Amino acid sequence: MRATATLARSLPSARAVAASVTDPEMPMLTLEDLGVLRGVEVAEGGRVVVTITPTYSGCPAMATMRDDLVHRLQDAGFAHVDVRVSLHPAWSSDWISPRGRQALADHGLSAPGPASRHDGPIPLSFLPTRRSLVCPRCGSDDVDLTSEFGSTACKALYRCTGCLEPFEHVKEI
Numbered sequence: 001m002r003a004t005a006t007l008a009r010s011l012p013s014a015r016a017v018a019a020s021v022t023d024p025e026m027p028m029l030t031l032e033d034l035g036v037l038r039g040v041e042v043a044e045g046g047r048v049v050v051t052i053t054p055t056y057s058g059c060p061a062m063a064t065m066r067d068d069l070v071h072r073l074q075d076a077g078f079a080h081v082d083v084r085v086s087l088h089p090a091w092s093s094d095w096i097s098p099r100g101r102q103a104l105a106d107h108g109l110s111a112p113g114p115a116s117r118h119d120g121p122i123p124l125s126f127l128p129t130r131r132s133l134v135c136p137r138c139g140s141d142d143v144d145l146t147s148e149f150g151s152t153a154c155k156a157l158y159r160c161t162g163c164l165e166p167f168e169h170v171k172e173i
Contacts, residue, residue, distance in 0.1 A: 010078075014048045015040040017076045024064040025152050026170075028103040031065060035095025038086055047080040048073050053091045055154050056173060093173045105136050110158065110169035135160035136167055 018040045019032040031037040031052065039051040050069050054062050066083040073081045093112035096104075101111040110133050134141045140162030147157040150168040159166045 010042045010046065010048075011040070013076065014042050014073060014078055017073050017078075018048075018050050018069055021065070021068050021072050024061045024068070025154075026104070026107075026109070028107045029096075029100050031069075033097045033100030033103065035091060035093075035097065035100075036065065042078075045080070046078065047082065048078045049082045049084060051084045051086050053086050053089075055091050055093075057087070059154075061152075091173065093170065096170075104170060108136050108167055109155070110134070110136050110167055112170045112172040115172045131156075131169065131172070133158070133169055135162060135165065137165050138163040 018037055019030060021031050021037075023029045023031060023034050023036070026034070034055070036052050036055065037050070038053050039049075041049045043049060050073070052062070052065060052069070062085065066085075069083050070081045092115045094115050096111065104111045113132060132141070133143060135143055135158075138160060140160050142161045143158045144161060145156065146159050146166065149155075150157045154171055154173070155168040156171055157166060158169055
């Protein structure tokens with residue numbers, strides 16, 4: 001009975017610590033805000049099991065996310081931490097929280113719009129993706145794609161023709 005009560009008190013604490021870990025590529029976002037943090041459990045013996053989903057397969061930040069989660073939870077007193085990667089369901093930019101979208105805008109990044117829906121295979125296209133977005137600095141929708149790839153593969157580079165400022169857009173996935 002006592003172990004069950006201890007686990008019940010540990011879960012909110014473990015969840016709060018895991019939810020506060022920031023994304024290594026966009027540190028204005030927590031893993032929870034980004035929608036990467038999928039679950040936190042505390043098992044018998046106090047082992048914490050965290051489940052995360054990568055923003056895309058091959059995301060180079062996954063190892064750092066895992067290490068940051070393990071270190072932060074261990075620093076908070078959880079001696080045994082396992083981080084599991086779940087690929088199903090696949091991450092969607094729709095999972096970014098409203099607070100996360102605001103944090104992106106506050107830092108000059110354009111937040112993704114709704115992700116497109118597919119009921120089958122996703123067609124492969126080598127053409128730039130048409131997006132409806134606005135400049136995060138001035139709000140103009142008169143923007144030009146500079147490069148389909150920004151500082152990370154999950155961002156595209158744009159330039160506002162209104163204020164002439166460049167900015168990154170987090171891609172819809």
